Amino acid sequence: MSNSGGSENKAAKLVKINKIKKAFNRNFEIIFASQIFNHLHPYNMALNCGIIGLTNIGKTTIFNCMSNTKAEASNFAFSATKSNIGMVEVPDNRLYEIDKFVHTQKIIPATVEIVDLPGLAKGASQGEGVGNKFLADIQQMDALIHVLRCFDDDNLAHIEGSVDPVRDKEIVDLELQVRDLDLVTRKMQRVEKLIKIGEKDAKKALDVLKIYQDHLENFGNARNAPVDKADTKYVAELQLLTDKPVIYVCNVDEKSALTGNKYTEALEKSLAGEETEIIYIAGELEAEIAELEDEEDRIVFLGDANLTEPGVNRLIRAAYSLLHLQSFFTVGPKEIRAWTIRKGMTAPQAAGVIHSDLERGFIRSEVMKYEDFIKYKSEQGVKDAGKFKIEGKNYIVEEGDILHIRFNV
Numbered sequence: 001m002s003n004s005g006g007s008e009n010k011a012a013k014l015v016k017i018n019k020i021k022k023a024f025n026r027n028f029e030i031i032f033a034s035q036i037f038n039h040l041h042p043y044n045m046a047l048n049c050g051i052i053g054l055t056n057i058g059k060t061t062i063f064n065c066m067s068n069t070k071a072e073a074s075n076f077a078f079s080a081t082k083s084n085i086g087m088v089e090v091p092d093n094r095l096y097e098i099d100k101f102v103h104t105q106k107i108i109p110a111t112v113e114i115v116d117l118p119g120l121a122k123g124a125s126q127g128e129g130v131g132n133k134f135l136a137d138i139q140q141m142d143a144l145i146h147v148l149r150c151f152d153d154d155n156l157a158h159i160e161g162s163v164d165p166v167r168d169k170e171i172v173d174l175e176l177q178v179r180d181l182d183l184v185t186r187k188m189q190r191v192e193k194l195i196k197i198g199e200k201d202a203k204k205a206l207d208v209l210k211i212y213q214d215h216l217e218n219f220g221n222a223r224n225a226p227v228d229k230a231d232t233k234y235v236a237e238l239q240l241l242t243d244k245p246v247i248y249v250c251n252v253d254e255k256s257a258l259t260g261n262k263y264t265e266a267l268e269k270s271l272a273g274e275e276t277e278i279i280y281i282a283g284e285l286e287a288e289i290a291e292l293e294d295e296e297d298r299i300v301f302l303g304d305a306n307l308t309e310p311g312v313n314r315l316i317r318a319a320y321s322l323l324h325l326q327s328f329f330t331v332g333p334k335e336i337r338a339w340t341i342r343k344g345m346t347a348p349q350a351a352g353v354i355h356s357d358l359e360r361g362f363i364r365s366e367v368m369k370y371e372d373f374i375k376y377k378s379e380q381g382v383k384d385a386g387k388f389k390i391e392g393k394n395y396i397v398e399e400g401d402i403l404h405i406r407f408n409v
């Protein structure tokens with residue numbers, strides 16, 4: 001990862017970090033019972049994705065486009081002190097494709113929870129704005145959408161005085177890194193005591209924690225720390241903020257919706273080598289389009305920007321996938337519905353998402369692949385082609401499976 005660390009020497013960096021650390025006279029080790037419950041409960045799909053970024057860069061604007069709710073977008077620093085929460089429908093054309101052959105009464109898409117968090121300014125950790133609450137709120141998120149301002153607008157002041165997404169990202173990251181560093185350092189102190197009393201895994205734990213400590217001190221995010229996957233278990237319970245999966249969203253001007261611009265280029269360069277997703281969204285344009293009542297008007301406006309669908313649709317799907325969620329379908333004359341499961345769930349577990357009775361009394365599952373259903377146009381067609389499968393308790397459900405659960409209670 002590229003950051004300002006390259007030009008500063010380590011001593012100067014530490015002074016900077018220690019200065020900020022002093023401002024952190026708080027105990028961050030609050031563990032949210034509800035979140036632990038969420039992660040332990042296998043069928044609770046109430047995972048959420050939080051929108052983070054500096055203040056005044058278009059977070060609420062983009063949230064409103066995603067959720068079609070009307071949270072207040074305003075250009076006052078620190079105006080938003082509470083989060084907006086929306087259950088957002090996951091756009092999925094396949095539901096409508098299936099409907100062409102089944103003609104149902106109701107189409108029900110999957111949903112994912114998106115949270116528009118209050119904005120952050122540099123030094124928020126030192127009492128400005130809503131910094132402390134910001135960090136506590138991020139703690140509760142399962143994944144992050146980091147929005148960056150990549151548009152010019154002379155009428156809209158930037159809180160740092162100029163448009164520079166790379167700098168903005170580093171400002172936000174630093175706040176999170178300082179808090180993570182604090183947690184890692186405290187854990188190291190605890191582990192050192194365990195080494196003294198001869199606990200057998202403690203030495204290894206300390207070595208791994210040291211890698212995280214060095215990495216964070218060098219402005220790295222925990223998710224990119226150079227440790228083996230198996231060793232990430234030593235920090236798992238800390239729920240580090242910079243370890244959460246992230247998507248970057250460049251809020252661009254209308255002209256750059258498809259191609260990006262000099263700002264998105266700079267950001268991409270700084271992220272080179274990181275496995276991450278970057279999505280361009282023309283926030284203001286999409287907000288205007290979302291206001292239009294008429295579907296055809298929307299298509300015309302999107303077409304003018306060379307878009308075939310709103311950028312937020314791509315963003316919602318990316319967030320869904322970032323949370324390791326996927327959909328299976330149930331299809332009938334009353335409803336065609338997308339259900340949310342975690343990747344890797346078995347057929348009975350997936351059935352349990354519909355209703356616990358279906359899991360308890362699970363006998364078997366009839367499975368059609370979405371592509372086969374579209375190709376052969378009906379259940380009978382799929383059967384005739386020999387593609388209709390009967391699967392038992394151990395079947396791992398795949399993305400886009402059309403399931404019919406046979407059960408008996």
Ligand SMILES: Nc1nc2c(ncn2[C@@H]2O[C@H](COP(=O)(O)OP(=O)(O)O)[C@@H](O)[C@H]2O)c(=O)[nH]1
Nearest residue numbers: 055056057058059060061073074075153283284
């Ligand atoms: N020119 C321009 N202005 C935008 C864009 N996105 C948001 N804004 C404006 O920026 C201001 C702050 O937006 P808001 O969504 O409240 O930012 P937040 O503080 O990050 O939630 C509002 O006046 C928006 O109308 C954009 O893409 N282009």
Ligand SMILES: [Mg+2]
Nearest residue numbers: 059060080119
């Ligand atoms: Mg806002």
